[in-house]
Amino acid sequence: MAVLSLPVRHIRALRGTAKATAVGSGLQRAQSFMIVATLLYRASHLTVGVLAVAQHRPRLPLQYAGLAVALAVSALVHGTAWRRGWFERRSVWADLLVTGCVLPLVLCAWGGAREPATIGWAMLLGGSASAVASIALDRLHALAVIGLLVVTHFAGYQAVGASPAVIVGHLNSLVASAAMTWVFKWYLCRQGRLLDEANARALAAEAHKARYAERLEHHRALHDTVLATLTTLAAGGVDANAPEVRERCAREAAYLRRLIQRTADEVHHREIGAALEEAVGSVEGLQLRVTAQYHELPQVPPEAAAAMGDAVREALNNVRRHAGTGHAYLTATGDPDGHGGVVVTVVDRGPGFDPDRYEPGLGLRLSVHDRMAEVGGRASVDTAPGEGVRVELRWPG
Amino acid sequence: MARVITVAVVDDDRMLLDGLQAWLGKVPELRLVATAATVTELLGAPPDGRLPYGSGGSGSGSVSRSGVGIGNGLNGLNGPVYVPADVVLLDLVLRDGSAPADNIRRLLRTGSRVLMISTVPDRSRIIEAIRAGADGYLTKDHDLPTLVAAVKDLAAGRSAHSVELAFACAHDNSPARPQLSPRERQILLDYASGLTLKSAARRAGITVHTAKDYLDRVKAKYQQAGRPTYTKLDLARRVREDSLDGG
Numbered sequence: 001m002a003v004l005s006l007p008v009r010h011i012r013a014l015r016g017t018a019k020a021t022a023v024g025s026g027l028q029r030a031q032s033f034m035i036v037a038t039l040l041y042r043a044s045h046l047t048v049g050v051l052a053v054a055q056h057r058p059r060l061p062l063q064y065a066g067l068a069v070a071l072a073v074s075a076l077v078h079g080t081a082w083r084r085g086w087f088e089r090r091s092v093w094a095d096l097l098v099t100g101c102v103l104p105l106v107l108c109a110w111g112g113a114r115e116p117a118t119i120g121w122a123m124l125l126g127g128s129a130s131a132v133a134s135i136a137l138d139r140l141h142a143l144a145v146i147g148l149l150v151v152t153h154f155a156g157y158q159a160v161g162a163s164p165a166v167i168v169g170h171l172n173s174l175v176a177s178a179a180m181t182w183v184f185k186w187y188l189c190r191q192g193r194l195l196d197e198a199n200a201r202a203l204a205a206e207a208h209k210a211r212y213a214e215r216l217e218h219h220r221a222l223h224d225t226v227l228a229t230l231t232t233l234a235a236g237g238v239d240a241n242a243p244e245v246r247e248r249c250a251r252e253a254a255y256l257r258r259l260i261q262r263t264a265d266e267v268h269h270r271e272i273g274a275a276l277e278e279a280v281g282s283v284e285g286l287q288l289r290v291t292a293q294y295h296e297l298p299q300v301p302p303e304a305a306a307a308m309g310d311a312v313r314e315a316l317n318n319v320r321r322h323a324g325t326g327h328a329y330l331t332a333t334g335d336p337d338g339h340g341g342v343v344v345t346v347v348d349r350g351p352g353f354d355p356d357r358y359e360p361g362l363g364l365r366l367s368v369h370d371r372m373a374e375v376g377g378r379a380s381v382d383t384a385p386g387e388g389v390r391v392e393l394r395w396p397g
Numbered sequence: 398m399a400r401v402i403t404v405a406v407v408d409d410d411r412m413l414l415d416g417l418q419a420w421l422g423k424v425p426e427l428r429l430v431a432t433a434a435t436v437t438e439l440l441g442a443p444p445d446g447r448l449p450y451g452s453g454g455s456g457s458g459s460v461s462r463s464g465v466g467i468g469n470g471l472n473g474l475n476g477p478v479y480v481p482a483d484v485v486l487l488d489l490v491l492r493d494g495s496a497p498a499d500n501i502r503r504l505l506r507t508g509s510r511v512l513m514i515s516t517v518p519d520r521s522r523i524i525e526a527i528r529a530g531a532d533g534y535l536t537k538d539h540d541l542p543t544l545v546a547a548v549k550d551l552a553a554g555r556s557a558h559s560v561e562l563a564f565a566c567a568h569d570n571s572p573a574r575p576q577l578s579p580r581e582r583q584i585l586l587d588y589a590s591g592l593t594l595k596s597a598a599r600r601a602g603i604t605v606h607t608a609k610d611y612l613d614r615v616k617a618k619y620q621q622a623g624r625p626t627y628t629k630l631d632l633a634r635r636v637r638e639d640s641l642d643g644g
Contacts, residue, residue: 329591347591
């Protein structure tokens with residue numbers, strides 16, 4: 001059996017829109033903000049360091065080396081935090097020990113710093129290190145680390161003979177940096193979480209509203225069809241066995257059957273379900289019985305759902321015009337090996353045709369192939385004389 | 398013409414029973430011998446070997462009316478004794494709350510073959526029914542020829558296939574589903590999409606006979622998976638199937 005797969009343009013643009021642009025949650029945004037804020041804090045300290053080293057032009061290379069190490073460790077801490085979304089504990093510890101403790105002591109011991117002013121820039125880095133520690137480490141670890149910083153810096157300043165006012169001021173800023181950063185983070189993350197919860201509630205309410213609207217829609221449809229028919233039959237006066245009454249009953253039973261299948265699973269797939277239903281509804285009044293089976297329809301972009309609906313309508317119209325059986329089979333399922341894709345088939349058991357001698361009619365070409373191609377989908381027609389016709393639609397193609 | 402196939406129907410919808418009775422009345426090869434609202438009502442008492450098929454039935458019309466009303470199938474006239482029909486049409490969900498699997502097993506024990514029917518294709522229940530040993534499944538919206546063909550297939554020891562059963566198996570994602578080969582899956586999916594077995598076979602490049610084999614095998618796998626308790630009976634039935642197939 002030949003497979004008629006006409007060349008179609010594949011427009012992939014829609015695939016991108018299916019994966020919504022990842023806007024972080026409120027919590028993620030709070031964390032990103034804290035990463036940026038502590039980075040700026042550290043950057044201000046490093047700037048002081050660069051200026052101090054440049055100004056004093058120390059003879060010993062240790063000052064330059066110390067500055068380079070501080071820059072490298074800072075890049076490590078904030079670089080990984082930026083990449084991963086939050087601070088990595090190991091690099092934070094490295095920063096604390098290297099720039100917070102070792103660097104000032106080394107400068108005191110061998111860096112030729114014999115007065116407070118020359119190691120001031122290195123001491124300053126302790127402030128931004130304690131800020132990061134307070135938010136990146138467990139509470140106990142953070143307290144221990146800040147204690148360690150205080151002791152080290154006290155010892156360092158003592159060694160260079162700083163005045164008590166300088167020492168107290170510096171230790172105060174070490175602790176205050178940590179405390180303030182912790183408070184900021186606590187507040188922002190709390191707000192972020194609250195925002196996330198509010199968003200989740202809003203989304204749930206939206207979904208609920210959509211389901212309610214859908215139910216109303218169904219009720220309206222039931223009122224106009226099944227209820228009206230049953231009421232008429234109950235009142236008597238019409239012959240329930242008349243062909244047109246039976247046909248109407250069969251049509252409405254088929255509608256109910258599809259409705260139950262569509263609403264059976266909790267997954268919300270309003271777009272594709274509604275589009276298919278519309279397509280089936282449009283041909284059902286025209287002496288075509290449609291046996292529809294749905295399974296795990298995924299959520300697809302509205303454009304794709306609309307295209308599928310149009311293509312199915314045309315395929316069903318083809319069955320109606322050419323199959324001569326008055327019966328079409330429609331299946332729609334989630335792509336078994338796919339990632340949110342959908343496969344729809346429209347099948348008839350009519351005479352089929354010879355695909356080698358067949359010029360695709362305007363309907364199949366325009367409304368099925370081109371319509372699917374427009375949204376990045378694919379259509380294939382499979383038939384042989386005496387074999388019926390099978391139209392398969394896939395999205396994405 | 399082959400011998401008349403006896404059919405019993407278990408459904409709690411009176412209107413459907415009446416409708417089926419009128420329908421089957423038009424088919425000379427089938428005889429509706431009992432109708433009931435529940436399996437218990439149909440079976441009444443343990444089967445009695447003395448009674449021949451169809452005894453007490455004075456024609457399908459009176460039978461099913463008395464059956465539904467009195468509640469003892471066709472044997473209302475002769476006392477509560479049920480003679481197993483060749484094929485029982487069993488509604489998937491009965492209002493008495495009985496489990497479909499239990500209903501099926503009870504009917505199979507009497508030696509009948511079971512064709513499930515339901516209004517809406519409830520896929521997990523269909524799978525459950527096939528695992529319990531039901532031989533086929535149809536929704537109630539099929540036309541008479543389809544129903545008759547399915548009953549005849551079952552009575553002849555063949556299995557009856559339907560689009561909705563194939564769809565249920567093809568899209569079964571329960572953890573207990575049997576492993577299907579790619580070929581079995583392809584035929585199953587194509588048949589489930591509405592293709593005739595002939596077209597599905599042509600698409601796969603195999604004969605219709607082989608395609609039907611694949612569908613049979615899929616069903617057998619399901620039945621195998623859910624068959625622990627009545628092996629003996631099943632064996633007997635298999636022997637019967639084999640001899641019928643051979644002939």
